[in-house]
Amino acid sequence: MNPLKIGCHISVAKGLEHAVRRALELGAESFQVFTKNPRGLRPKKVDYDDAEKGVALMQKHDITLVCHTPYITNLSTPKPDLQEVTIRSIVEDLHIAEAYGAIGAVVHCGKHVGEGEEYGTNRMIETLDLILDQYEGPVKLLLENTAGQGSELGLSIDDLMKIRGASKHPDKIGFCFDTCHSFAAGQWNLESFGELVKQMEHSGYLQQLAAIHFNDSKAPFDSKKDRHEKIGQGEIGSEALAKFLTCDQFQHLPVILETPVNDEQEYAEEMVYLHELRS
Numbered sequence: 001m002n003p004l005k006i007g008c009h010i011s012v013a014k015g016l017e018h019a020v021r022r023a024l025e026l027g028a029e030s031f032q033v034f035t036k037n038p039r040g041l042r043p044k045k046v047d048y049d050d051a052e053k054g055v056a057l058m059q060k061h062d063i064t065l066v067c068h069t070p071y072i073t074n075l076s077t078p079k080p081d082l083q084e085v086t087i088r089s090i091v092e093d094l095h096i097a098e099a100y101g102a103i104g105a106v107v108h109c110g111k112h113v114g115e116g117e118e119y120g121t122n123r124m125i126e127t128l129d130l131i132l133d134q135y136e137g138p139v140k141l142l143l144e145n146t147a148g149q150g151s152e153l154g155l156s157i158d159d160l161m162k163i164r165g166a167s168k169h170p171d172k173i174g175f176c177f178d179t180c181h182s183f184a185a186g187q188w189n190l191e192s193f194g195e196l197v198k199q200m201e202h203s204g205y206l207q208q209l210a211a212i213h214f215n216d217s218k219a220p221f222d223s224k225k226d227r228h229e230k231i232g233q234g235e236i237g238s239e240a241l242a243k244f245l246t247c248d249q250f251q252h253l254p255v256i257l258e259t260p261v262n263d264e265q266e267y268a269e270e271m272v273y274l275h276e277l278r279s
């Protein structure tokens with residue numbers, strides 16, 4: 001089993017090999033990149049030569065990569081044309097993630113946009129099935145829990161497990177747990193950390209958990225607002241967050257910072273802080 005690997009989000013604008021070198025410079029043991037521009041769905045041309053070099057470098061240094069798909073897809077969209085674009089884009093993201101040697105491609109849960117939770121959930125399952133009908137590779141689609149902002153679905157462990165369970169392809173679906181989103185969704189805090197872990201274990205979620213997005217929250221508990229903050233400077237606090245780093249159940253996972261920075265270089269210091277919190 002892999003050890004817990006502390007890492008951060010890194011730009012892939014200059015290619016994968018460059019991103020891996022950057023990760024190494026910053027002291028990351030894992031990292032995350034976007035499959036393409038996070039605010040667009042334009043198809044991306046992958047430089048396979050660069051990808052191959054990047055993957056070799058990752059293997060040499062035992063670095064784990066997680067990919068993140070663009071934010072603007074909506075797995076629950078009622079509009080047929082938008083659903084089609086979402087499917088095409090995420091299938092492509094899975095192939096890019098595969099070329100990059102990533103363990104998974106993170107996707108946000110759907111937004112029901114006024115159609116109601118039941119409709120939104122069913123539509124999300126349908127879209128997931130249509131995506132996964134078209135992908136047979138090793139990369140898992142990792143559903144990320146949301147803060148419940150607006151009409152976002154997928155706040156609780158139970159809801160996420162229901163979606164996976166109702167899919168035709170549960171074996172192709174895993175999870176990415178975002179500490180900030182879950183806190184803002186009112187799902188856990190310092191007092192209820194133990195209960196959260198128990199729930200993850202009993203529901204079977206933990207076995208499918210492939211990555212942790214490690215973020216403090218600017219917005220208060222149960223505020224349903226997605227506002228990341230640097231570790232120890234937000235409403236969750238370092239005592240509560242450190243529990244993830246020391247808890248036995250998470251010792252095999254990449255733990256990736258998506259905290260606000262002006263420059264990636266700031267992550268180097270924050271990762272040192274995480275190693276301190278861990279020991």
Ligand SMILES: [Zn+2]
Binds near residue numbers: 258
């Ligand atoms: Zn996240």
Ligand SMILES: [Zn+2]
Binds near residue numbers: 178180181226227228
């Ligand atoms: Zn977020």
